[in-house]
Amino acid sequence: MEIASLLTHDRVIGDGQVSSKKRALEEISALLASGAESLTAREIFDGLIGRERLGSTGLGHGVALPHARLGDESKPIAAFVRLQSGIDFDAIDDQPVTLLFGLLVPQESTDDHLKVLARLAQMFRDDDFCEQLQNATDSAHILELLSQDPPGNPST
Numbered sequence: 001m002e003i004a005s006l007l008t009h010d011r012v013i014g015d016g017q018v019s020s021k022k023r024a025l026e027e028i029s030a031l032l033a034s035g036a037e038s039l040t041a042r043e044i045f046d047g048l049i050g051r052e053r054l055g056s057t058g059l060g061h062g063v064a065l066p067h068a069r070l071g072d073e074s075k076p077i078a079a080f081v082r083l084q085s086g087i088d089f090d091a092i093d094d095q096p097v098t099l100l101f102g103l104l105v106p107q108e109s110t111d112d113h114l115k116v117l118a119r120l121a122q123m124f125r126d127d128d129f130c131e132q133l134q135n136a137t138d139s140a141h142i143l144e145l146l147s148q149d150p151p152g153n154p155s156t
Contacts, residue, residue: 003116003120004146006077017085019085026041028048029045032044036104043070044070044104052090056089058097059125060091060093060095061125061127062095063097063101065124066100066101066102067105068105069108080101082100083098098134103117
């Protein structure tokens with residue numbers, strides 16, 4: 001599954017201004033809800049918070065991948081927020097997070113969910129890729145970067 005197929009321009013924010021993990025998850029929830037057929041932002045937020053209670057989705061190096069399996073959506077959807085200032089996200093390296101990629105998948109698509117998360121984790125481990133995202137000029141540029149197939153990362 002291509003990451004580009006999960007995103008739309010209106011679910012990418014290049015200048016997010018939140019000051020806490022909770023506010024970041026609310027922002028991601030609102031973006032995901034705009035692409036969800038049957039879920040509200042509140043339901044998505046509750047799902048993301050529930051997942052965070054199991055363990056932080058902060059990968060380290062300024063990246064977090066908040067995600068949840070909810071409802072009977074027909075396909076996975078994603079949202080991306082680049083923050084102007086880093087926030088505490090309980091990341092594994094205790095570093096502030098500025099890049100958040102939110103993912104919502106149908107309740108029953110566990111295999112797809114894991115494949116997409118693995119692919120995202122691989123993408124965001126690439127320091128050059130993360131630096132390009134940090135330096136992108138606007139949301140359109142961010143979407144373009146996220147839509148590219150990173151080197152050494154074949155399509156699934």
